[in-house]
Amino acid sequence: MKIIRAQEQKRPEFRSVYVETLMELMESNPNVVNLDADLVGASGATKLFKKYAHRCINMGISEANMIGAAAGMSLTGKIPFIHTFAPFATRRVMDQLYMSGVYSDANIKIYGSDPGFWAIHNGGTHTTMEDLALTRALANITVLAPSDATQFKWCVKKAADTYGVFYIRAGRKAFVDLYDSSSKFELGKGIKLEEGKDVVIFAIGEMVAEAYKAREILAVEGIEVAIVDMFSIKPLDEEIIKEMSVGKRLVVTAENHSKYGGLGSAVAEVMAENAINVPLRRIAVQDCFSEVGTADYLQRILEIDAEAIVELVRSNLIKQSV
Amino acid sequence: MNKESTVKFANVIRLETAKMLMKRGFGHLGGSFSIVETLAVLYKDILNVDPSNPKWDERDWFVLSKGHAGPALYSTLALKGYFPKEWLMTLNDNGTRLPSHPDRLRTPGVDCTTGSLGQGSSQAVGVAKSFQMDGRSNRVYTIVGDGELNEGQVWEAFQFAAHQKLDNLIIFIDENHKQLDGLTKDIINPFDLRLKMEAFGFNAVRVDGKNVEAIYEAILLAISTKGKPTAIVLDTIKGQGIPFFEEMFDNHHIRFAGESETKLREAIASLEKEVSE
Numbered sequence: 217m218k219i220i221r222a223q224e225q226k227r228p229e230f231r232s233v234y235v236e237t238l239m240e241l242m243e244s245n246p247n248v249v250n251l252d253a254d255l256v257g258a259s260g261a262t263k264l265f266k267k268y269a270h271r272c273i274n275m276g277i278s279e280a281n282m283i284g285a286a287a288g289m290s291l292t293g294k295i296p297f298i299h300t301f302a303p304f305a306t307r308r309v310m311d312q313l314y315m316s317g318v319y320s321d322a323n324i325k326i327y328g329s330d331p332g333f334w335a336i337h338n339g340g341t342h343t344t345m346e347d348l349a350l351t352r353a354l355a356n357i358t359v360l361a362p363s364d365a366t367q368f369k370w371c372v373k374k375a376a377d378t379y380g381v382f383y384i385r386a387g388r389k390a391f392v393d394l395y396d397s398s399s400k401f402e403l404g405k406g407i408k409l410e411e412g413k414d415v416v417i418f419a420i421g422e423m424v425a426e427a428y429k430a431r432e433i434l435a436v437e438g439i440e441v442a443i444v445d446m447f448s449i450k451p452l453d454e455e456i457i458k459e460m461s462v463g464k465r466l467v468v469t470a471e472n473h474s475k476y477g478g479l480g481s482a483v484a485e486v487m488a489e490n491a492i493n494v495p496l497r498r499i500a501v502q503d504c505f506s507e508v509g510t511a512d513y514l515q516r517i518l519e520i521d522a523e524a525i526v527e528l529v530r531s532n533l534i535k536q537s538v
Numbered sequence: 539m540n541k542e543s544t545v546k547f548a549n550v551i552r553l554e555t556a557k558m559l560m561k562r563g564f565g566h567l568g569g570s571f572s573i574v575e576t577l578a579v580l581y582k583d584i585l586n587v588d589p590s591n592p593k594w595d596e597r598d599w600f601v602l603s604k605g606h607a608g609p610a611l612y613s614t615l616a617l618k619g620y621f622p623k624e625w626l627m628t629l630n631d632n633g634t635r636l637p638s639h640p641d642r643l644r645t646p647g648v649d650c651t652t653g654s655l656g657q658g659s660s661q662a663v664g665v666a667k668s669f670q671m672d673g674r675s676n677r678v679y680t681i682v683g684d685g686e687l688n689e690g691q692v693w694e695a696f697q698f699a700a701h702q703k704l705d706n707l708i709i710f711i712d713e714n715h716k717q718l719d720g721l722t723k724d725i726i727n728p729f730d731l732r733l734k735m736e737a738f739g740f741n742a743v744r745v746d747g748k749n750v751e752a753i754y755e756a757i758l759l760a761i762s763t764k765g766k767p768t769a770i771v772l773d774t775i776k777g778q779g780i781p782f783f784e785e786m787f788d789n790h791h792i793r794f795a796g797e798s799e800t801k802l803r804e805a806i807a808s809l810e811k812e813v814s815e
Contacts, residue, residue, distance in 0.1 A: 278697070291665060
C-alpha cells in the first residue's frame with residue numbers, strides 16, 4: 217500500500233465521495249437503493265435522486281421508519297443505503313437498529329454523517345459522541361470509521377458487497393489525504409502507518425491526521441511515535457493492538473468520540489485481557505457535551521487535536537522518567 | 539369463501555392456541571385470540587403462499603406487527619403445514635423454534651421479526667415499497683394492535699405508505715380496546731381510528747373483527763382499491779371467543795392457575811367438541 221502523507225492536500229468532500237460511489241453502485245447493481253431522511257440537499261445527493269428517481273427515496277424526517285422500512289426492503293433482496301446525521305442514525309433509532317436490523321439479520325448500510333465535533337454549527341443538540349459505543353455493543357454489525365476519502369470509498373463499496381448491517385461514520389467535509397487509490401483494506405485489519413519505538417497511537421477517522429501532526433512535533437523532541445489506523449472498529453484487529461502495544465512506553469488512542477465505549481475502550485479491553493502492561497491514555501471527549509463552533513475550535517476545547525496528543529504524550533513520558 | 543369452513547378454521551386456530559398456552563402455563567392470550575378470525579380469513583382465503591416453500595418469491599407477505607400475538611400465528615402456520623404441529627407444544631421452551639414474539643430466523647413462515655412494537659409496520663411498508671418499485675404483484679398484510687398505535691413509529695410508517703400510494707399494502711388495526719395496563723381510551727385515547735386513517739390518506743374501513751365474512755369483504759375491497767393503501771379497523775374483543783377471558787379485565791398476559799386454568803381447560807374441551815362436529 218502506498219501512503220500519501222501530503223497532509224495539506226485535500227480530496228473531495230466525503231459527501232461527494234459517498235454520492236459518486238453510490239452512483240457507481242446503483243449503476244452496476246439494480247438492487248442498490250438509496251434512502252435519506254430529508255437531508256438530500258445536505259448530503260449532496262440531489263443528482264443521485266434525479267438520475268435514479270425510482271430507486272431513491274426521501275423518507276422524510278422519520279428515521280425510525282427509515283431504518284425499519286430499509287430492513288423490510290432488504291428482506292426482499294434490496295440493498296438499502298441510508299444516510300442521515302450520525303446522532304439520528306444511531307442514538308435516535310437504537311431499537312430499530314437492533315430488532316429490525318441486526319437481530320433480524322437485515323442487509324442495510326448506514327452512513328452516519330458528521331459525528332462528534334463535525335456537528336459544528338448545529339451544536340451540542342446534533343452532536344453524537346456515543347455512536348461507536350452504541351453500535352459497537354450490537355451483535356451482527358460492522359462498524360467502520362474511515363480516515364480518508366479512498367478508505368471511505370472502499371468502506372461504502374465493501375458494505376454493498378457484504379451481507380449485513382454496516383454503520384459507517386464520517387464527516388461530510390474533506391479529510392486529509394492518507395491513502396492512494398491502489399491501497400488495499402480489509403475488514404478487521406488495522407493499518408500500520410508508521411513505526412516508532414516509544415509511543416503507539418491507535419487512531420480513527422480525522423484523528424489519524426492529527427496523530428501525524430503530533431508525531432512530527434514529538435519527533436523533534438526525540439520521541440518516536442508509531443501510528444495505526446483502526447478504521448475497522450468492529451470487527452476489531454486485536455492482533456495489531458497486541459503487536460504494536462507490547463514494548464512501548466505509552467499507548468495512546470485518538471478518536472472524535474466519547475472516552476466511554478469507543479476506540480479507547482476497545483483498545484483498553486484488548487490490552488487488559490492480554491495483560492499488556494503498558495500505560496494507556498485516551499484522547500477522546502471526556503464526560504461532557506459539545507457546543508456550536510468551528511471544527512478547529514471544537515477540537516481544541518474538547519481536547520481532541522494534535523496539540524492535545526502532544527501534551528498528553530509529553531506529560532506522561534515526563535511522569536515516567538521522574 | 540366458504541363461511542362455515544373459515545369459521546371452523548378459526549376455531550381450530552383458537553383451540554391450538556389455547557392448548558399451547560395451557561401447556562406453557564402463561565402467555566398473551568387476550569391479543570392472540572382477538573386476531574384469530576382475521577388470521578383464519580387470511581391464511582384460508584386470501585394469502586398467496588406455499589407452506590412447503592415459505593420463502594417463495596411470489597408469495598404474499600404477512601407481518602404480525604403486534605408480535606405478542608405470536609401464539610395465534612404459530613397455530614395458524616402449523617395448521618397450514620409450515621412446520622410440524624408438535625412444535626406448538628414447545629412454545630417458549632428453552633431452545634424452542636417458537637419464541638413468544640415471531641422471529642423470522644427461527645420459524646418457517648414468519649416473514650418479519652417483530653415484538654418491539656411499531657417496528658413491524660415499518661418493515662411492512664418497506665417490503666411493500668420494494669414490490670411496488672419492481673412492479674411485482676405480491677401483497678403485504680400486517681396487523682398492528684390498537685395499543686401499538688401509541689408508538690410514534692407506526693404513524694411514520696402510515697404517512698410513508700399513504701404518500702407512496704402503497705395500494706399493495708393492507709394494514710389491519712386490531713382494535714380490541716385494551717392494552718397491557720387497561721382500556722386504550724383510559725391510557726391513550728385512540729378516538730375514531732377509521733377517521734384517523736382516512737385523514738392519513740388511507741382507504742379506511744371498520745368491520746366486525748369477529749365476523750369472517752365481513753373481514754373477507756373488506757379485504758376484497760382493499761384489493762380493488764388503487765392508488766392508496768387500505769386500513770381495516772377490526773372491532774374485536776381482547777380474549778375473543780371465550781366468554782370468561784373476554785370478561786376478564788387483565789387479560790393481556792395471563793398466568794393460568796386456579797379459576798383461569800379451569801376455564802381454559804373447559805374452553806379447550808368445548809372447542810374440541812365444536813371442531814369435531
